[in-house]
Amino acid sequence: MKSILFFATLLTLSLAGFRSTTPLIISGRVYDQQTGAAIAGVSVFVEGTETATQTDSLGKYSVSAEAGNFLIFSYVGYDTKRIKIGKQAPLDVQLNPSKVSLEETVTIGYRALAGKALAGHTAGIRIRGTADAAYIRRMPRPVDTESYKGITENRFFNPLEEPLSTFAIDVDAASYSNFRRFINNGQLPPTDAIRIEEMINYFQYELPGPTGSEPVAIHTELAIAPWNPKHQLLRIGLKAKSVPTEKLPPSNLVFLIDVSGSMMGSNRLPLAQVSMKMLVDQLRCRDQVAIVTYAGSADVALESTPGSQKTKIKDAIDALHAAGSTAGGAGLQLAYRIAQQHFIKGGNNRIILASDGDFNVGPSSDSDMEQLITRERKSGVSLSVLGFGMGNLKDSKMELLANQGHGNYAYIDNSTEARKAMVTEFGGTLFTVAKDVKVQVEFNPGKVQAYRLVGYENRLLEKEDFNNDEKLGGDMGVGHTVTALYEIVPAGVKSTYPGDVDPLKYQPVKARPSASNHREVATVKFRYKDPDGDKSRLQQVTVVDKPVALASATKDFRFASAVAELGMLLRDSDYKQQADYNQLIARARGAKGEDGEGYRAEFIRLAESAKLLAASHR
Helix, strand or coil: CHHHHHHHHHHHHHHHHHCCCCCEEEEEEEEECCCCCECCCCEEEECCCCCEEECCCCCEEEEEECCCCEEEEECCCECCEEEECCCCCCCCEEECECCCCHHHCCCCCHHHHHCCCCCCCCCEEECCCCCCCCEEECCCCCCCCCECCCCCCCCCECCCCCCEEEEECCCCCHHHHHHHHHHHCCCCCCHHHCCHHHHHCCCCCCCCCCCCCCCEEEEEEEEECCCCCCCEEEEEEEEECCCCHHHCCCEEEEEEEECCHHHCCCCCHHHHHHHHHHHHCCCCCCCEEEEEEECCCEEEEEEEEECCCHHHHHHHHHCCCCCCCCCHHHHHHHHHHHHHHCCCCCCEEEEEEEECCCCCCCCCCHHHHHHHHHHHHHHCCEEEEEECCCCCCEHHHHHHHHHHCCCCEEECCCHHHHHHHHHHCHHHHHCEEEEEEEEEEEECCCCEEEEEEECCHHHECCHHHHHCCCCCCEEEECCCEEEEEEEEEECCCCCCCCCCCCCCCCCCCCCCCCCCCCCEEEEEEEEEECCCCCCCEEEEEEEECCCECHHHCCHHHHHHHHHHHHHHHHCCCCCCCCCCHHHHHHHHHHCCCCCCCCHHHHHHHHHHHHHHHHHHCC
């Protein structure tokens, strides 16, 4: 009898040891308690774990947790809410606007903390103002090692001396989603993290597509500048042709996935896996995918596999885990080799790199990477880059890889952004319709006293590069729109721009021509090549001196100008002049339009949060 009781007890204990709590998928929406409006970008994390997510543009979230866990909901300007998980689903949450005004809050980001406290320590912040007793405990964060390439802001030029402005187009949007990540974490982004052209080009604009055989159409619009009513703002818009998915060429893709230790954490490798599986769902039977991974070394995780075998591809993605050092150079070389082995003539041959850019084994410097990509791109294989993570993001390296690799660069901060890049903008992300696109604007000195290109500092070209087909431009994918803005000081306007210099001693001073007999402000030219071509083609349009009032400009013009104005304020631009948070927010709200995906509404909320954070830093 004792033996029976002993084995019965042992069996009971064994079964108890194997019993585990079944994870629950908790989902719902987060609302403002006062207005009932959905709140995008709310941080949702499972207390005591690394599991975390953010609400999307419609306020929706979904996270895996167990009954009895606590969910923490936090967002700038709202009281943090802690909720115990039962078995209820869905779980909708209402957040109360914080009683502590951000204008009265001193916010310390982890950049400042890194110099004042040991890495990993918890920091406390005392809040003064209406709630003196309030005390916020910050979660431990690692020392920040993110890197951004320095930007020297474009200045005003006198067209008598510099009549031509030349640049390569840029369809990257990484700077905007990275800005969103900082704001949602209660911080203003570093100055050099703000690339105004990428913020503007994050959004789609309603432009007529090309007619006939041309792959790209060009449009211009001239109106009064919102931050200086004496100046004008010229918008140049390019629109690539749309192509039905079934008519897109077959794809030969290589997923190059960083599985090093730096990719640990819910917003790194797990988010990269979610993103790649979204892309797999878009593949057709005639597409093919291989998977290359790298940590301490590079390996082939999946040989090239038809797009019809989605389960096999997803299983290979799910099997990945993060550990080890980062041999990014070796990974790139292997990915190019695999892509070349399965090259499809006339197809879309592309590597898609998912990484934080933190290479530390073998060739790893920016110059090493530039040499490698310059050599490998001659094979006809393009390179697109998806950035992940925070605290160690090597933005400068990621941008360089995409620019040199005939690809684009997106920063994925949540699953909503992954869906935008991999599903909503699938064609634009992967399929090029015009490559090496370059723009050159000639300004008429009879009409223009000075001009300044807003953004594109890292895409500037020499004037001779415009006609040189050996010089790289930017690539445009299916349905892509590209916007560039020039601020113009009209001739005869009293202004400090572009500035004065003493008269020259050895050559006569150039006289400004009369504007009375010429109605053109500028001529806009752009060159592009066909995806498989080597010789560029030219198009051009003229801009007539008929600026409209800002209120009469198109909604897209007003919205793009609001994004540019926010970018100048975030950069504390020397040329921000009368830029103002309130006016840009009001203008963006009035130009929101239909906004089916909610991206413009999200921008307005982010601008409002940036305004509060900026006030707290004064």
